[in-house]
Amino acid sequence: MKFYAGLFKVNARMDWSQVQELALSFEPVMRRKWPEYLDEMRGIALGAGVDLADIVALNVRTEINFGLFSDGCTALAWRTERSSFLAQNWDWMEEQKQNLITMTIEQRGKPTIKMVTEAGIIGVCLNAIKVKGMDPTRMPCHLGLRLVLESESREDAVSKLEKYGVASSCHMLVADAVGAIGLEWSSVEVQKITANASNQIFHSNHYFVKHPGLQDINWLKDSDFRVRRIEELSRTCPEEPTMDDLVDKIFKDECNYPAAICRTQTPETGSATLFNIIMDLSKKYAKVSAQIEFDEPSCPQAGMAMLGGRLPKLRYHGPYVQNFICGICVGFSAGIYVALNLLGAGGGRASSAQMTQIVNATLCSVWFFSASFGGSILNLLGPGITMCIGVLCYVVYVGALWYFDAVGQLGYPIASGVIIGIGAGMVFVTSGYIQTSYPEEREKGLYITTQLNLEALGSVIGGIIPVIINRNSATTAGVPHSVYIAFISIMTCAGFSALLLLPPHKLRRDDGSIVAVDKARGPWEELRANLLVFTDWKLLLMVPAFLPAECFLVFTGSVNSYHNDLRARCLLAFMAQLLQIPCGLGLQVILDCKAWSRRKRGLIGLTAVVVPLVAAWLWQLIRVRDYNRHQTRTNPTDWSDGEFGWIFVLFMLTSISCNLWHYVVTYYIGALTNSPVKLAHYMGVFRGFMGAGEAICFGIDSLKIPFIDEAGGIFAFFLAGIFAFYYLGWFHIDDSNYFKDGEDWAIVPNHILQEKGIEGQPEEAFGAGSMQGQRLAEEEEEEEEEEEEEEEEEEEEEEEEEEEEEEEEEEEERVDDSLGSCLLFSQGWLAYYTTAA
Numbered sequence: 001m002k003f004y005a006g007l008f009k010v011n012a013r014m015d016w017s018q019v020q021e022l023a024l025s026f027e028p029v030m031r032r033k034w035p036e037y038l039d040e041m042r043g044i045a046l047g048a049g050v051d052l053a054d055i056v057a058l059n060v061r062t063e064i065n066f067g068l069f070s071d072g073c074t075a076l077a078w079r080t081e082r083s084s085f086l087a088q089n090w091d092w093m094e095e096q097k098q099n100l101i102t103m104t105i106e107q108r109g110k111p112t113i114k115m116v117t118e119a120g121i122i123g124v125c126l127n128a129i130k131v132k133g134m135d136p137t138r139m140p141c142h143l144g145l146r147l148v149l150e151s152e153s154r155e156d157a158v159s160k161l162e163k164y165g166v167a168s169s170c171h172m173l174v175a176d177a178v179g180a181i182g183l184e185w186s187s188v189e190v191q192k193i194t195a196n197a198s199n200q201i202f203h204s205n206h207y208f209v210k211h212p213g214l215q216d217i218n219w220l221k222d223s224d225f226r227v228r229r230i231e232e233l234s235r236t237c238p239e240e241p242t243m244d245d246l247v248d249k250i251f252k253d254e255c256n257y258p259a260a261i262c263r264t265q266t267p268e269t270g271s272a273t274l275f276n277i278i279m280d281l282s283k284k285y286a287k288v289s290a291q292i293e294f295d296e297p298s299c300p301q302a303g304m305a306m307l308g309g310r311l312p313k314l315r316y317h318g319p320y321v322q323n324f325i326c327g328i329c330v331g332f333s334a335g336i337y338v339a340l341n342l343l344g345a346g347g348g349r350a351s352s353a354q355m356t357q358i359v360n361a362t363l364c365s366v367w368f369f370s371a372s373f374g375g376s377i378l379n380l381l382g383p384g385i386t387m388c389i390g391v392l393c394y395v396v397y398v399g400a401l402w403y404f405d406a407v408g409q410l411g412y413p414i415a416s417g418v419i420i421g422i423g424a425g426m427v428f429v430t431s432g433y434i435q436t437s438y439p440e441e442r443e444k445g446l447y448i449t450t451q452l453n454l455e456a457l458g459s460v461i462g463g464i465i466p467v468i469i470n471r472n473s474a475t476t477a478g479v480p481h482s483v484y485i486a487f488i489s490i491m492t493c494a495g496f497s498a499l500l501l502l503p504p505h506k507l508r509r510d511d512g513s514i515v516a517v518d519k520a521r522g523p524w525e526e527l528r529a530n531l532l533v534f535t536d537w538k539l540l541l542m543v544p545a546f547l548p549a550e551c552f553l554v555f556t557g558s559v560n561s562y563h564n565d566l567r568a569r570c571l572l573a574f575m576a577q578l579l580q581i582p583c584g585l586g587l588q589v590i591l592d593c594k595a596w597s598r599r600k601r602g603l604i605g606l607t608a609v610v611v612p613l614v615a616a617w618l619w620q621l622i623r624v625r626d627y628n629r630h631q632t633r634t635n636p637t638d639w640s641d642g643e644f645g646w647i648f649v650l651f652m653l654t655s656i657s658c659n660l661w662h663y664v665v666t667y668y669i670g671a672l673t674n675s676p677v678k679l680a681h682y683m684g685v686f687r688g689f690m691g692a693g694e695a696i697c698f699g700i701d702s703l704k705i706p707f708i709d710e711a712g713g714i715f716a717f718f719l720a721g722i723f724a725f726y727y728l729g730w731f732h733i734d735d736s737n738y739f740k741d742g743e744d745w746a747i748v749p750n751h752i753l754q755e756k757g758i759e760g761q762p763e764e765a766f767g768a769g770s771m772q773g774q775r776l777a778e779e780e781e782e783e784e785e786e787e788e789e790e791e792e793e794e795e796e797e798e799e800e801e802e803e804e805e806e807e808e809e810e811e812e813e814r815v816d817d818s819l820g821s822c823l824l825f826s827q828g829w830l831a832y833y834t835t836a837a
Helices: 002-012 016-024 027-033 035-048 052-059 094-099 141-149 154-164 223-234 243-251 319-331 334-342 350-372 374-381 383-407 411-437 441-469 481-500 523-533 537-541 551-563 566-591 598-626 644-672 676-702 707-731 750-755 771-836
Strands: 074-079 084-092 100-105 113-118 170-175 180-185 190-193 200-203 272-280 285-290
Touching: 002 016, 002 094, 016 052, 027 035, 027 052, 035 052, 074 170, 074 180, 074 223, 074 243, 084 170, 084 243, 094 100, 094 272, 141 154, 141 170, 154 170, 154 180, 170 200, 180 200, 200 223, 223 243, 243 272, 243 285, 319 334, 319 383, 319 411, 319 441, 319 481, 334 383, 334 411, 334 441, 334 481, 350 374, 350 383, 350 411, 350 676, 374 383, 374 411, 374 676, 383 411, 383 481, 411 441, 411 644, 411 676, 441 481, 441 566, 441 598, 441 644, 523 676, 537 644, 537 707, 551 566, 551 644, 551 676, 551 707, 566 598, 566 644, 598 644, 598 707, 644 676, 644 707, 676 707
Parallel strands: none
Antiparallel strands: 074 084, 074 200, 084 272, 100 113, 170 180, 180 190, 272 285
8 A cells, every 4th residue: 555655646646545535436336236346355454454445446546547557567378289378477666576465265156266466456467558548337457357367267257357348448368278368458348369370369568459449558668579579489489388488488588678578677667577477277277486587688689787886687697697606716716725825825834834935936937827828728618617627726735735734745735836826827817807808897896896805705714714713722833634624625616616607608798788709719829819918018018017916925924924823813814805805895886986987987996005005015114124034933923912903904904905906907907808808818917927926926935035125026016017007097098998999709788889879780889809790790791702703793794795796706707708708709700701701
């Protein structure tokens, strides 16, 4: 009642007392013609503790104010050899979803009714139609629906409805086990719709047949599209479809999003598909699906997505869910690796610090090559297999650390450094590829933040486990075996979950467009493309920013291990990753702010990270200037010590700002191009040089150079990267790359085309390698080939004509010669004859 009272107030400017008064005007006719329905309404009112006028108003809502409350539904009836289906997507406002109920009505001498309805309404499921006219002496349409449900057969229902007539315009699709009929009602007459040659009837929200003297307003512009679409989709179903076939192939369809068969509520549509019902009347079985979730839009002309900054739709075949899966894989592999390093360079023992530095230097050296050329591997194997192999390499690494803690032998850990170096390249190339190439341009901050925050969450989990285990330990002893077991188990699960990742050509955005086109390329072609990336001066200008991106892990890990005891190290590692998550979300608000241009977002986001980052490293230089690495501290700092407070603040400032540096770097790379092929290589180069920087830092750190020198070198590279990014952000970040050349295999979202007013998908609207551009290019190539063939044929014909003309000329010459010879011969013969005579 509250829901409809609000709608009457807004749309009809009627308060509820006025609505009640109008509703009661229907009561005398109901009492005379359909007293049992009036009694039922009276019982509902009594049970709900409301007035009878309230319940009558709900059941005559359409008649009270013509066409005010009309839903946009799509219906189907289909008689096959084995089944008689009657189905509908029931569309209405999202706010009314909470008021839907399922109920069973048992009445003596009448069929038992099972239905989904709005609380207080005694009959539902029609196609609303807006045509002027209302006759209060005829049956209100919702009572008519109830009458159908109480009928023994289709003929019985039609006969009863024709007896009373229906008070206002609507369509009722009535069926039984034998067949179906569509009834298009107005306040004065009914027109019947019979099944087509395939025994099917489709309907939406406009008249299909002509009603003399009446004009259909066609209030939903998508009504005609939906009925054409459902007829088209029915042809993709088997001859004997199942209920699942009808749901998956027809009623989940999101084409023409948001005004689709499976509808989404927006200011434009005003309603959403709240439930789907499919009945097999031959088997007397029905299936109801509430709030249908669709796996994959099946139309290339779907509409807008992510309205008002909401998260994208959570669909397995949607790019955001794929990004989320990827983030989980990274979080439970690389995230745990970060936690291990922050615990004290991996092993956590004073005796193992040098070993872990050597192993990690090996890891990062290999990582440089595996990441730099990982884009080629990714483009050949696909994201699922590449990520799976990469994550399982981390399992080998953690096992090696466990082995060293237990046995003390170096062979396995050093070998694991090579293995995880290969795996890290595969993981991070895949991760960067997905977070930069799967989203639309307006969503890149969201995708980057989601993945990197999930990586941080993995580190949080990796940090909280040892915090719990070592909460009562104030020693610098190594990591317990139980921590290794937990980490290996988590990483193994993450590795196999990576197989859920799909390539971009199998994904659909919320607007129905696919993410990218997939074109197979050979290994040598991939290698060549990979090498060409190193000729991009913009990418090369970023290299100083790439190198220090993870060096802070080496520095802070060593300082942490040198200065603090185990449980303090655990707490610092845990809190740094935990606080990174809300800070990352704050940065994402800046990077995706719709009110600003992309250049402005990039520059403000960069500044938001640079200010604390510079402050943190200046503070670090001051802090470690007197630290002597060659003298072991006999009294490491515990979290209960007074000096731990400022150590905590500095550690948070350094770790969080350096981690947020990754967000900015990835965002700037994503602003260079939308091409998934290029981004795979670009992110590989980023991660490769990041690994190279970390390898150098591990190597230098293993030599135990003064902390101030190590911090000074890292800070110098950060400064170089900061200047490079300000230059690129100010002069070389454009608002969009969608309509540029060289965007190989990138797809322009459909809603961008609609916003630009582009129809027919002209080639200039897309990147040269986009699916649309590719299709058009192929069509042009075909046209050019046809033109060339026609030209060749014309040339051949001209040549043939020239040859024929030449032959004719030669023949004429031969004839002339012959005539000349004959004439000479005749003259000679005549002369001879005359002389002889």
